[in-house]
Amino acid sequence: MMKEVVEKLEEIVEKDFILTKKELIESYLFDETSIPVRPKPTLNCIVVKPENSEQISRILKLANEKRIPVYPRGGGTGLVGGAVPTKDGIVISLERMKRIEVDRENLIAVAEAGVTLGELLKVVEEAGLSFPPHPGDEGAQIGGLVACNAGGARAVKHGVMRNFVKGIEVVLPTGEILNLGGKLLKNNMGYNLMHLILGSEGTLGIITKAVIRLCPKAEYTLTLVLPFNSRHEALSTVPTILTKGISPLALEYVEKELMEKSAMHLGEKWNIEGKVFLVVILSGTQNEVYNEAERINQICSEKGGLEVYVAERQDEQNTILKIRSNIYTALKEESADIFDTTVPPSNIGKLADMIDKIAEKYSAYIPVYGHAADGNLHAHVMKKDIDKYEKIKSEIYEATINLGGVITGEHGIGKIRVKELYKFMSPKSIELMIGIKKLFDPNNILNPGNVLSIDENQALRTEQ
Template sequence: MEKLGMERVVEALKEIVGEKNVVYEREKLEDYLRDETYPMLRLKPAANVVVVKPLNAEEVSRILKFANEHRIPVFPRGGGTGLVGGAVPTREGIVLTTERMKGIEIDRENLMATVGAGVTLEELIKASEEAGLFFPLHPGDETAHIGGLAATNAGGVRAVKYGVMRNYVKGLEVVLPTGEILNLGGKLQKDNTGYDLLDLIVGSEGTLAVITKVIVKLHPKPGASATLIAPFNSRHEAVGTVPKILQSGIIPLAIEYAERELMEKAAKHIGEEWPVKEGNCYLLIIVVGENRDQVLYESQKIAEICEQNHSLEILFAEPKHEQEKILRIRSAALPVLEAEGMVDGLDTAVPPAKIGEFLDKIDKIAEKYGTSFPVAGHAGDGNIHVCIMKREGVNLEEYAEKLRHEIYEAALELGGTISAEHGIGGVRLKSLPLYLSEKEIDLMRQIKKVFDPNGILNPGKKIP
């Protein structure tokens, strides 16, 4: 196939989406060349890239047909908040951004919304609330797009009660790398027709198809909520309480694990004060319910379980502004860690009842290397982010690689995984064979080939 020069690519794209929706001037490209991957791990973007902003599936189809015919790599991009370099154009080619694909149609009768791939999480939360409904999923950055959330199968703080993005996606409009448009699933609670292509595309990180519309499940808006902070003197007591809460039959919206030093710094970072004075580590628990009585009842039960497990005095926050402040502080942990020289924040998960054992192993690794690992995470899901910090006088890349490997091994020994919610992108590829067998990787390669015979869609990502 004839290899086209970038000028001809730009002309062809302008014909499809109009001149103002194609960006190729170097100074305007910067925002499209990276995502939110931790600085030390960032992938190098290719020098010669053009950005295209299609409006709908038909335009995406024409772009992909053209790219496929000329074997031009295409890198789908949502909000660019990914943490593994998934949206970074690592080869000369086209960045396809979903930012113009807007539109939210709320269907109250069926408790569903049909959402353009480029709608931000913030926009969907707001529209749902205005309709008296609730979209609970909440990974930390609300500028993420709904297409991106589906493509990464995002998780976040509120997955304990309602699950990860896969649990919300009921239908998808997608465009295959060869240009065909498919509508998968629909406003259905049950659908067992054929292989589940919809579930295959959720979490495929832009390597199998471009998602242009998503049908998501919504929930009735809770009538009341409360946030509890249960302080503990030891990690073990804190994380050991998590399975006991879950076994009680009360499922909170969120159960987060956090440590004192980091929370105090995070609070200071945003000009607030961390409201708890006791304990070294905490469970942050969010309870939602139909009404206040239900929330008070469930909070009381959870408080009793925490106390039986030696929690110190529990903070109970009910006013909205107090609850929001706690979450804001929790969300400021990442910028603080980055400012303090975080080299990597791993995305390991273990079965929730094994978190204590996992943290013991982490402590041993820290001791062996004479360091410490700040730890935070979604304890209710067994998803613990272990942070590797900068160190003077060592080759940082080698040092981080060694630690990463040992921490991953520790998770795997307990039946865990190396990527719970952030995905693989281009950054975690090297570690994939630790978790997946050769056969599994081979099957995945074959699936990729069926969807994308010429390997044009997000090449070099997700599978080695």
């Protein structure tokens, strides 16, 4: 079977870009999901690297006709097993689709799916413009970022990936190529199919191109570190900052122990006094930024905060952000899973406290940090507590839902949170999602078992 498929694929894509040998396909079998919870990949798959949408269309037509599972793959930085091929089939890697152009007049970049976030940032910077959100690892690709509707630390002021995507080219599982949206700021033509595909995690179509909104370069940025002696003081400061009309680029909650660990991991030092911190990035004109910094300083002292640390030099600001961003990397070796539960922002302190109680109940270590202004909290279950993993996960999810939240605000469902989607989403919503999936992908060939499980749908529904 596989031999026959390879022969057919060779009629579509050059031989050099079709991989079947174990040592060549190995790195396409996993993503960044921690090993203890990562789905088991099949070893029997073909990796294809097409160079354009037409080739992808032909591959999907072939796969649809022969009922072969297809797994779209971007940078492989996903944290929920989304890109892992779990059934014998074809992995389509977008890595060769790297064309990008900037339209300065319309403040738009048009990027093919294989352009990485790092590459997009570089091209946009060279064009004297900016792409303000930083929605994931810089090795993540545009296709993956769009497919996952990635978020990141800088969503406070500008929003998540969805707020920046104005158009896409997508290849449907049946092979048709659709162009949805465009360089438009207003578009009310019928149902918004584009927004259905954004965040569909590679289950409704393969995104091959995205039209991305850009911004003028921010004139000035300033990074503030607000130290506090208690989590309660720190987190109660967040709504006050936001309701005063201050709109930071990022507003992050971190704890001393984690910043020290991350700094050590990077060969840096974290010397700012305090038990917990809010890291605030401000952007705008120099006047605006200093005015906002002054007001934040005032709010912070009214809320019992310690002396605010102000980083003006760009290299110092970069170091603080790097230390914050690398908490995940510093914990990675010891971590069994990272959650990205999200609650209404004013409830984030309650969620963090409830997670502390769960940690105490199970004598576990559960570090927390996150995007405070978005209500998006990262909590890790560590490998040493793996025997209690299912119970801890279940209680953290229950607590989140009870606070009006969702089990994922960033990383998505992938293949490791499908059961929980069925548990926490209404049966009618699941029924509608299954209906949509069947309409786009009648033979369930595209990333089967991701987000929804058509095969186990009935069993999962009755289990709840």
